[in-house]
Amino acid sequence: MLRTLALSLAAAAVLLVLPPSGARAGQAQPAPKAPAARTNPFFTPSPLPFQAPQFDKIQDADFGPALEEGMKQQRAAVERIADNPAPATFENTLVALEKSGPLLLRVGQVFNALCSANTDPTLQKLQEAVAPKLAAHQDAIFLNDKLFKRVEAVYGERASLKLDPESARLVEYYHQQFVHAGARLSDADKTRLKQLNERDAALSAKFTNQLLAAAKAGALVVGDKAELAGLSQGELDAAAQDAKGRGLTGKWLIPLQNTTQQPALSSLSDRATREKLFEDSWLRAERGDANDTRATIAELATLRAEKAKLLGYPNYAAWRLEDQMAKTPAAVESFLGKLVPPATANARREAANIQALIDTQHGGFKLEPWDWEFYADQVRKAKFDLDEAQLEPYFELNRVLEDGVFYAAHELYGITFKERHDIPVYNPDVRVFEVFDHDGSPMALFYCDYFKRDNKSGGAWMDNFVIQSKLLGTKPVVFNVGNFTKPAPGQPALLSWDDVTTMFHEFGHALHGMFADEEYPSLSGTNVARDFVEFPSQINEHWALYPQVLAHYAINIKTGKPMPQELVDKIKRAATFNQGYDLTELLAAAELDMQWHTLAAGAPKPNVDAFEAAALKATGVDVPQVPPRYRSTYFLHIWSNGYAAGYYAYLWAEMLDDDAFAWFTEHGGLTRANGDRFRAMILSRGNTEDLAAMYRAFRGRDPEIGPMLETRGLAGK
Numbered sequence: 001m002l003r004t005l006a007l008s009l010a011a012a013a014v015l016l017v018l019p020p021s022g023a024r025a026g027q028a029q030p031a032p033k034a035p036a037a038r039t040n041p042f043f044t045p046s047p048l049p050f051q052a053p054q055f056d057k058i059q060d061a062d063f064g065p066a067l068e069e070g071m072k073q074q075r076a077a078v079e080r081i082a083d084n085p086a087p088a089t090f091e092n093t094l095v096a097l098e099k100s101g102p103l104l105l106r107v108g109q110v111f112n113a114l115c116s117a118n119t120d121p122t123l124q125k126l127q128e129a130v131a132p133k134l135a136a137h138q139d140a141i142f143l144n145d146k147l148f149k150r151v152e153a154v155y156g157e158r159a160s161l162k163l164d165p166e167s168a169r170l171v172e173y174y175h176q177q178f179v180h181a182g183a184r185l186s187d188a189d190k191t192r193l194k195q196l197n198e199r200d201a202a203l204s205a206k207f208t209n210q211l212l213a214a215a216k217a218g219a220l221v222v223g224d225k226a227e228l229a230g231l232s233q234g235e236l237d238a239a240a241q242d243a244k245g246r247g248l249t250g251k252w253l254i255p256l257q258n259t260t261q262q263p264a265l266s267s268l269s270d271r272a273t274r275e276k277l278f279e280d281s282w283l284r285a286e287r288g289d290a291n292d293t294r295a296t297i298a299e300l301a302t303l304r305a306e307k308a309k310l311l312g313y314p315n316y317a318a319w320r321l322e323d324q325m326a327k328t329p330a331a332v333e334s335f336l337g338k339l340v341p342p343a344t345a346n347a348r349r350e351a352a353n354i355q356a357l358i359d360t361q362h363g364g365f366k367l368e369p370w371d372w373e374f375y376a377d378q379v380r381k382a383k384f385d386l387d388e389a390q391l392e393p394y395f396e397l398n399r400v401l402e403d404g405v406f407y408a409a410h411e412l413y414g415i416t417f418k419e420r421h422d423i424p425v426y427n428p429d430v431r432v433f434e435v436f437d438h439d440g441s442p443m444a445l446f447y448c449d450y451f452k453r454d455n456k457s458g459g460a461w462m463d464n465f466v467i468q469s470k471l472l473g474t475k476p477v478v479f480n481v482g483n484f485t486k487p488a489p490g491q492p493a494l495l496s497w498d499d500v501t502t503m504f505h506e507f508g509h510a511l512h513g514m515f516a517d518e519e520y521p522s523l524s525g526t527n528v529a530r531d532f533v534e535f536p537s538q539i540n541e542h543w544a545l546y547p548q549v550l551a552h553y554a555i556n557i558k559t560g561k562p563m564p565q566e567l568v569d570k571i572k573r574a575a576t577f578n579q580g581y582d583l584t585e586l587l588a589a590a591e592l593d594m595q596w597h598t599l600a601a602g603a604p605k606p607n608v609d610a611f612e613a614a615a616l617k618a619t620g621v622d623v624p625q626v627p628p629r630y631r632s633t634y635f636l637h638i639w640s641n642g643y644a645a646g647y648y649a650y651l652w653a654e655m656l657d658d659d660a661f662a663w664f665t666e667h668g669g670l671t672r673a674n675g676d677r678f679r680a681m682i683l684s685r686g687n688t689e690d691l692a693a694m695y696r697a698f699r700g701r702d703p704e705i706g707p708m709l710e711t712r713g714l715a716g717k
Contacts, residue, residue, distance in 0.1 A: 001461040001637070002509050002526050002533050042066035042107040048423065049434070050445045050477050051466050053110045056424035060122040063111050067130055070104030071137045077101065078141050081150070088150035090161060094174055097141075098471055098520050105521075108134075109465050116457045117449055117481045118426050119212070128205045135201035139194045142181035151178055166688045170520050173687065176323060182311055189310055196307045200300060204640040207296050208457065211284075211634055214291035216454050218284035220254040220277045228252055230269040230374075232389065237488035246454075256281050257483055258458025258636060260585070260627045263496065266373040266388065271365075278370035285633040286609075293633045294608040300639055301596050302605050309601035317597040317645035324529045325652065325691055329598055332648050336590060338705060339651065340620050342714040343587055346580025351625045353379055369627045376578050384574040388496060391571070394554040394563045395500050397450060397484065397493035404500070404553030405507045406433075408543040412675025413511075414438025417446070427453075429486075430479075435514055444468075444514040447479035450503075451486035451493075457636065458483055460502050462509035462537070468516035468524050476525065478513040480506040492557050497571070501541045508540025509533070515683040523687040530646040532691045534653030535660070536683055542661045545571065548670055576713025581626055583712060588628035590648040591619035593638045597645035608632055656695060658707040663699055 041057040043066065048054060077100035084092055115127045141147065154161075155175040158168060182193050221243065222228055228236060236252065243253035254264050254277060262281055268274045285293040304316040313319040317329040326332045354375045355367045367375070381387050406417045416436045423432040429451045435444040447465070449456075466477035482502060487493045495503070509526060512533070516525030526533050543549050547568075554563035595615035599606070612632045616622040630637065637643035664674055681698045696702055709715040 001459055001506075001641070001643075002463070002537075040066055042103060042110075043069070045102070045106070049420075049442075050475050051106075052423055052432075052445055052477050053426075053465050054424060055426045058110065058426075060120065060126075063107060063123070064126055064130070066103065066107035067111065067134075070101060070107055071133065074101035074104050075137070075140060078144065078147060082144055082146040084150075088153040090154055090163060090167060090171065093147075093150045093154055094170055095471070097174070098170075098469075098522060102472065105467070109463070109467070113463060113465065113479065114426060115208070116461070116463075118453070119455050119457075124209045124212075128202065128209065131201040131205035132198035135197040136194060139181075139190075139197055142178050142183060143185070143190045143194065145183075148178050148183040151175055166519055166523065169688050170523060173522060180319075180323060185310070193307065193310055196303050196310070199303055200307070203296055203300050203303075207293055207300070208636065208640045210291045210293050210296065211636055211640075212455075212457060214285040214287070214293070214634070215256045215258070215458060217287075217291065218256050218280045220256075220273075220280050221248060222252045222254075222273070223250075225252065227270050227273045228254075228268065230267040231264065232267070232392075234487060234491055234494065235264070235267070235485070237491060238485050241486075241488045255452060255454070256284060256458070257452075258634065259629050260631060261369070261373055261629075263485075263498075265370060266377045268374065271371070274370040274374060275368070282627070282631065293639075297596075297632060297635075297639055298605050298608055301599050302603070304597065304644065305599045305601040305603065315598040315600060317594060320597065320645040324646070324649075325531045326648070329594060329645070332594060332652075335652060335655075335705075336587060336594075336619075336648060339583065340587055340591075342709065343580055343583035344621060344623055346714060347584040347623050347626050348580070350376070350578060350580045351623070354625075357382075367625050369625055372581065372625055376581070380574055380577055384570050384577065386567075386570040386574045390567060391497055392494040393556050393558055394567075395495040395497070396555075396557045397495055399553050399555060399557075400495060400500055400503055401448065402553075403555075404544065404549060405503055407552050408504075408540075408546070408549045408670070409507070409511060411548070411670050412543075412672065413515075413679055414672060414675075415443065415514075416440075420445075429453075442475075444475055445477040446510055446514065447477075448482075449479065450482040450484050452483040456481070456483065459636065460506050461641075462506050462513065462526070464513055464525070467521050467527075468513070468518065469521040470517075470519045472521060474521075476514050476516055478510045480510055482506065494557065501544050504541045504544040505537045508537035511540065512536040512683050515679050516686055517684040518686045518688060525686050528687045529649075529691055530643060531649035531652040532656070532695075534650050535656040535695075538650070538653050539657035539660055542657070542664075543670065545575075546670055576711075579712040579714060583714070584621060584623055584626045585629040586651060587619075588616055588621040588623075588626070589630045589635065590651060591615060591621050592628055592630075592632055592635065593643070593645060593647040595619065596632065596638065655705050655708045656703050658711045659703045659705075660695075660699060662707045 040062050041054045042062055045051050046054050081093060081096045086092060115123050151174050155171055158171045163171065182190060185193060225236070228239065231239070239252035239254055242255060243249070243251040246253060254262070256262065260281055262277055265274055265277060268277065285291060308314070308316040308319045311319055315329070321328055321332065326335065351367055354372065357375055357379055358365065358367060358371070377388065409415055415438060417433045418436070420432045420434050423445065425432060425447070427449065430447055430449045433446045434442060435446055437443040460482045462478060462480050464476060464478050466474050468474060468476040484493065484495060484499050513525040518524040550568060551562055555561065592612060592615055595618070616628070637647055643649065667674055678698070682694065685694055706715065
C-alpha cells in the first residue's frame with residue numbers, strides 16, 4: 001500500500017524558545033540569564049545526507065509549531081503569486097507554486113509517517129486537531145479565485161508556450177486539480193465545500209485513532225496455554241512476550257492485524273479459540289464504546305455524498321474516479337463484474353471441499369469463517385503436501401530482505417545497498433540503507449520498519465520522508481513499514497510466504513519512489529493515480545518466486561541448505577490454491593468501498609451493519625464462509641488512507657502487473673536489459689504523461705485481463 005498525506009510545499013526558518021528550567025526552592029539563585037534558544041529541527045533543511053529527518057533532535061512539541069508556520073508561510077507565498085500584477089506565466093505561477101512550502105512538506109511527511117508508524121497520545125491529539133486545518137489550508141489554495149484565474153490563463157495559452165513534455169503535463173495537472181477541487185464553484189458553494197472538507201479531515205483522523213485503539217483492545221488474551229494448541233514454540237514465545245509487554249505476565253497475547261482473517265487461525269486447533277480470535281477481529285470496532293467507528297463512517301459517507309453533489313457529480317465515486325485510469329464507477333463495476341462470477345464459484349467449490357474434509361473427520365459442524373484457514377491449510381497439505389510450517393525456516397527476515405528483495409533489484413537495475421548506522425531513526429526497530437545507482441553514485445535512502453507495535457497502524461505501506469525533485473534539488477528518502485511478528489529475544493524473525501510477498505510488494509513502491517527522475521515534485525515518483533500506483537509494487541511480487549531469486553534467499557535457518565526443488569515445486573503447484581477465497585474477500589472489500597461511495601446525496605444516514613449486508617448481497621459477493629478482507633468498520637484504506645472509491649485499484653493494478661510480467665517472461669525474465677527498460681518507461685516516469693499511454697508504450701498494447709485470470713487459476717472458469 002502507498003500511504004500519503006496530501007501536503008503542499010512551504011518555506012522558512014524560525015527559532016523556538018523553550019522555557020527555562022525551574023530552580024529548586026530554598027537555594028540562592030544566580031542572576032537570571034536569557035533563556036536558551038532551541039532551533040526547531042524542521043525550520044531549516046536537515047544537514048543529514050539526503051536531508052533525512054533528524055530523528056535524534058525531533059520532539060513531539062516541534063510538530064505543531066512547524067505545521068502552523070509551514071501553513072502560514074505557504075499562504076503568504078500563494079497570496080504573492082495570486083496578487084502578482086504581472087501577466088500569468090508558467091514560471092511565475094506554476095513553478096512558483098511548486099516551490100512554495102518546503103517547510104510544510106518537510107514537517108508534513110515526517111508527521112504523517114510517525115502518526116502511522118510510531119504514534120503516541122500527543123501526536124494523536126495533534127493529528128485530530130491539525131487535520132481540519134490542513135484541509136482548510138488546501139482549500140485556501142485550490143479555491144483561491146485569483147490564483148485559479150492565473151492557472152487558467154496559463155492553461156489557455158499552453159499550446160503556444162513551447163513547453164517540454166513534463167512542463168506541459170504540469171500545466172494540465174494543475175488545471176485539473178483546481179477544477180476537480182471546486183475552483184469554479186460559487187462563493188457560497190465554496191464556503192460549504194470548505195466546511196465539508198474540514199469535517200471529512202477531522203473524521204478521518206478520528207477514525208484512524210479509534211481504529212488503532214480498537215485493534216489494541218481487541219487482541220486475544222489467553223490464560224491457558226492449551227487453548228493455543230497448534231502454534232509453534234516461536235509463536236508461543238512471541239505471544240508470551242507481547243503479553244508481558246502489556247503487563248500480562250503468565251498469559252499469552254495475539255495482537256490483531258488489520259485484515260479480517262488473522263494468521264494464527266491457520267494453526268489454532270481449538271475451535272473455540274479460533275472463533276474467539278475471529279470475533280475479536282470481526283467486532284473490533286463495534287463494541288459500543290469510544291472506539292466504535294460506526295457513527296464516524298456513517299457521517300463520512302453522507303458528507304462525501306453531499307460534497308460530490310456540490311461539485312456536480314452523482315456520487316463521490318464519480319468525482320473521485322475522474323482522474324484515475326478507470327475514469328468512472330461504471331468502468332470499475334464492469335471490471336469487478338468480470339471477476340465476481342469465477343471468484344465466487346471457485347470459492348463455493350473450495351468451501352464444499354473443506355466441508356467434505358470436516359465431515360470426513362466427523363467434525364459435526366458447518367464450516368464457518370473462523371474454520372476456513374485451519375482446514376484450508378489441511379486441504380493444501382493433503383492436495384499439495386505443503387505445510388506453511390515447512391516454509392518458515394527458509395524465510396528469515398534479514399535474508400529475505402538482503403538476499404531476496406535487494407538481490408532482485410540489483411539483478412534488474414544494477415543498484416546496490418549499504419546499511420547506515422549513523423542515520424538517526426524514530427524507533428530501534430528501524431534500519432536505514434543507502435542506495436547506490438548502477439554507476440556507484442548515491443541515489444536514495446531506504447528505511448525499513450517491519451515489526452508490529454501497539455502504536456503502529458495495521459498493514460504495510462510505503463511513503464517518502466523526502467520527495468525527489470530536480471527543481472527543489474532533493475533526492476528520494478523512502479520507507480517501508482510492515483507488521484510482522486517480532487520474535488522473542490534471541491530468536492530469528494521467520495516470515496510466512498504472505499509476509500515475503502508483502503516485503504517484495506512494498507519494495508516495489510520503494511523502487512517507484514527511488515527511481516523518480518522528475519523536475520516537479522507534484523509529478524514525482526508515486527504521485528500517480530491510485531489504480532496505477534499499485535502496478536509497480538505488485539509486479540515486484542513476481543520476483544519473490546522467480547527461480548534465480550528464490551534460490552538466493554530461501555536458505556534454511558538451521559541447516560544452511562537452500563530450499564529443495566521438491567518444496568519449490570509444491571509452492572508453485574499450490575499457487576492457485578484457495579484463489580476463489582482470496583479473490584472473493586478482495587472483491588467483497590472493493591464492492592463495499594464502491595457501494596459506500598456511490599451513496600446518493602440526501603440519502604438518510606445509513607445503518608452501517610444493514611448497509612454492509614445489503615451491499616455484499618447486491619454485488620453478489622455475499623458468500624457466508626468468505627468475509628470481506630476488511631469490514632466497513634475497520635476499512636482504514638477508504639476512510640483515512642486515501643483509497644476512498646479506490647480499493648479496486650489493487651485488482652486493477654493486478655491486471656496491469658500480470659499482463660506486464662507476461663512481457664518480462666516473453667523477453668527473458670530477470671535481466672538488466674528488461675529492468676532498465678521498465679525503469680526508463682515506468683518506474684522513473686512518475687506522472688509525467690498519460691498513464692494509459694505510458695503502459696501502452698511499455699507493453700505495446702492496452703492491458704488484458706487474461707494473464708490475471710490465468711495467474712489466479714481462474715481462466716475459463
